[in-house]
Amino acid sequence: MAVYTEVSDDEMRAFIAGYDIGDVVSYTGIAEGVENSNFLVQTETGPYILTIYEKRVNPAELPFFVQLMEHLAARGLACPTPLHGRDGVVLRQLCGRPAAMVTFLRGMSAKRLSAGHCAALGEAMAQMHLKGADFAGTRANNLSVSGWRPLFEQCRDGADQVKPGLQAFIAERLDELEKSWPKTLPSGLIHADLFPDNVFFMADKETREDRVSGLIDFYFACTDFLAYDVAICLNAWCFEPDSSFNATKARALLNGYGKVRPLSADELDTLPLLAQGAAMRFLLTRLYDWLNTPEGALVKRKDPLEYYRKLRFHQGLTGPGAYGIA
Ligand SMILES: Nc1ncnc2c1ncn2[C@@H]1O[C@H](COP(=O)(O)OP(=O)(O)OP(=O)(O)O)[C@@H](O)[C@H]1O
């Protein structure tokens, strides 16, 4: 459940009055998500999403995220578009926290992922990379290689409670990743959290096949290697619940991506390393949350060991062939 900030009816009405979108008809907290408080707000002119930004979002970075969504939406990417208040302002305050309203996107995240979903995701991600190429804003990725060790230092003492030997495993892998992390791959705007819950699909009316209808949750977006985004998605989309890797889904994802933006030989060769790094990122943030979320908290903790297993898989690879590509 991700509604950290409760909003009263009066506070909601006053907040919505700041926009030219009619009066509030109803609103409800959205249970999904872990980072921010989200509400579905119905007004006389339709549905909107209200986000109240919580702990992990740095208010100073909000203009970057808002301008990025405006940039991508203006170039035809189906993503939330921030609403301007009557005074022109996008970033506002509600219940003492930064807040913004965005357009509501139709569609649903895929519950049972198929190779078709992975192919569609690959294409949509590549389109986002191309549309983001002329975005003027930049934001360093604080959850890439230089951010992992400080995060590890904050949770290393608890690691062995989660799995005996985990502390030594992470320490050894971190040393290796820091030594071998690439320096010169094609870079640009990446989403950095394009998990299945952040991608909406709708069935095509004629073919009945699921098409991507929208990408949401740009609050980890940053400037980094484009192939790192691909690696994050290989991890998030191509493993089965029993932890086995599905090379058919990986091939579909990579081919879908490559149809729009072909990956260079360097990017392909580096994928196993990038995928290990991407697994390290989510292993560490989940480990940190696991150790720091009090028992009984409203938010459901995600299993860090899922990403330990993913890291181990990529660690054993010598090239991108295991991802189903020649
Ligand atoms: N623009 C939108 N249109 C429709 N639904 C949305 C939109 N934005 C968010 N939602 C709904 O709200 C839920 C939570 O949103 P979001 O993933 O942005 O939250 P979060 O707390 O930042 O989550 P995460 O844990 O993925 O970082 C989504 O799963 C979706 O159901």
Ligand SMILES: N[C@@H](CCO)C(=O)O
């Ligand atoms: N997608 C993240 C959580 C939200 O950023 C994870 O699964 O760990």
